[in-house]
Amino acid sequence: MKGIVIGGTRSGVGKTVATLAIIRALQEQDYTVQPAKAGPDFIDPSHHERVAGRPSRTLDRWLQGDTGLRRNYYRGDGDVCIVEGVMGLYDGDGSSTAMVAESLDLPVVLVVDAKAGMESVAATALGFQRYTEHTDTDIDVAGVVAQRAHGGRHERGIRDALPDDLMYLGRIPPRDDFEIPDRHLGLHMGDKVPLPPGVLDEAAEHVRTERIVDIARTPPHPPHVEHETRQPETNKRVAVARDEAFRFYYPATIERLRERANVVTFAPTAGDELPDCDGVYLPGGYPELHAATLENSPAIRQLGTAAAEGCPIVGECGGLMTLAETLTTTDGDTHRMAEVLPADVQMHGRYQALDHVELRARERTLTADSGQSLRGHEFHYSSASVAGDSQFAFDVERGDGIEDGRDGLYEYETLGTYCHVHPASGAFDAFLEAM
Template identity: 65%
Template sequence: MQGFVLGGVSSGVGKTVATLSIVQALADAGYDVQPAKAGPDFIDPSHHEAVAGRPSRTLDLWLCGEEGLRRNYHRGDGDVCVVEGVMGLYDGDASSTAMVAEALGLPVVLVVDAKAGMESVAATALGFREYADAIGRDVEVAGIVAQRAHGGRHERGIRDALPEELDYFGRIPPTPDLEIPDRHLGLEMGEEASLPIDALRDAAETLEAERLMEVATDATAPESVPASQGTDAVDARIAVASDAAFRFTYPATIERFRERADLVTFSPVAGDPVPDCDGVYLPGGYPELHAEALESSGTLTELGERASEGLPVLGECGGLMAMSQSLTTVDGERHEMAGILPADVTMHDRYQALDHVELEARDETLTADAGERVRGHEFHYSSAAVDGDAQFAFQTVRGDGIDGDHDGLTEYDSLGTYTHVHAESSAFDRFLERLSA
């Protein structure tokens, strides 16, 4: 599948809006588009899916490794893959947009904020193209999309100023209809605040879909499937929480569960009973926005009882919060949670951790063998005060975890972490294999 990467000159330049506009432009031109996101984000991909009609692939070198990243890319389907970058093109020591583009061998279309410039837009783009050579990266900046650019003289000035080695792929007009509301953790989810289709189509008309298709190239293919990752089916049934409070799941994770086990979903917010299963996965999300419903639904109470009887429960970030004894919102309201883990969680106005993470298992646990290292990502606005007798499954090699030195609270046969992991790590395979043992 051919593709290209949308890189930004910085965070906040409007990459998501540009991505959605380009997806719409290509779709309107008759192409089947596969969206993808460089980096570990869950929110931007929800907007991709709302427009493209298919799940967005997660492409992160730290989470997936180079071969895993390529495998995940090639599991997509369509005529062309549009990869939205993370932060500025070269920003990030673990998995920058430039590193992802290089690993896939894809060209970069640079999103430049043009609201107050013409010649300077060209100078900025040329600098980003030449910087790749300066730092020894095999990255081709093929051209630009001018974000927040007017038509007429403004657009002509930008186009005419570009050197011949940089192509012009169109502009995104400045309009309030192309703004996505945000909150803590980032933008609102795609199903909550999708952009108006008319505004997207208006933006699509100022983009040059056929020229974008001409610049797309075939991505580098993976060489093999590593022997360390299990692919055989296991005799296990896994229940995955899926609702407004638990929505941060990578498509590859659900795919892995479905490939290797029997999967069923349930909604704690709606008060669904815990399904008959061998283990439960509580992904991240926004339990703090639904704390009252979770407290009163009865599902978490039942889950706590089942966990105390030996049902393995794996929770990530929001899942950890729901597994705790209590959750206190920013407004100071305290809500009882499942009571599986010896911790009380409090929400804050500012984020408490944001980083790529590496953990080392202290002993055998649900997602790792003793001494095994797991890579992931953390981004949360809550903190967890743990009881004095709390047991941690992981030492943090990189990242903050729960207390700065550890992550993975463990109680009974259950585990809760602030770290999100990807299916290309061994963690979910270990989890499934533990359930079937």
């Protein structure tokens, strides 16, 4: 499967709209498109999935390493893979868009804001193309899409100013309805404010999608590892929360759990009870938006009993918040949560942590052996005040964690972290083995 990376000069330049428009246009041309996202993100992929009709792959060098990144790429399926970048092309020391493009040896289409420039747009793009000469990253910036560009003289000025080795690949007009509203963790989810197909068709009208397919390349296959064997099935039953409050999970995580166990989903905000199971996974999401409902949810109330009886439970970020004693929203309303972990969570108006994370296990825990390192990411607007005698499973070697360089609040066989880990870390295999 050949692919291409849609990079940007900065965050907010319009990469997501450009990516969605290209996916939609290629599908209309009878291509099967596999979407992907560079970097740890759950929101942009929800927009990809809504347009492409298939889950978006997460591609992150920090989380997966070069080989794991390529393996995850090749778990996708389609005629062409469209990879949306993260932030600006070179931003991020853990796994930038440029690093992902280098690991896969894919060309980059650079999205540049053309709202107030012509020749300067070309100069900006040329600077991004040449900047790779001053870094340790070797990438091919092959072409440019001009975002918020008019036609006529404006378009000609940009196109004619580009050097021969930097292809003009079209423009997206300046239209208010080509924007996706923001919320505090980024864009709204794809099913909340989707861009209608007609809008995406208009956005892609002046993009040269055939040329984009022409310059796409097939990445090298990951090396075969002789000792790598398929992990055995466990016959375990894992309950996974999936609803409006619990939406942030990597597709690869659910795939991994399904490979080795029977996965049953439940919706706490819909009044579901906790299913009969051997373990529970609470992914991240927006529990703060549904705190009043979760406070009275049968499943959340039953988590306390299940935890006290020794059922293994893992909660990540929003899952951690739900497992706490209380959750206080930015409006000042305090809601009782599952009351499993000795912490009170407070929402804030500004994010409290945003980074790639590395944790080291203090002793054997649900997702790691003693001394084992796990890599993940954190992005949250809450903080947790924990009891003085609380137990922590991890020391934080990179990132913030819950408190004082520690993460993994632990009680019974329940583990709550602010860190989202990828299955490439082995954390979910360890979780299954602990059941």
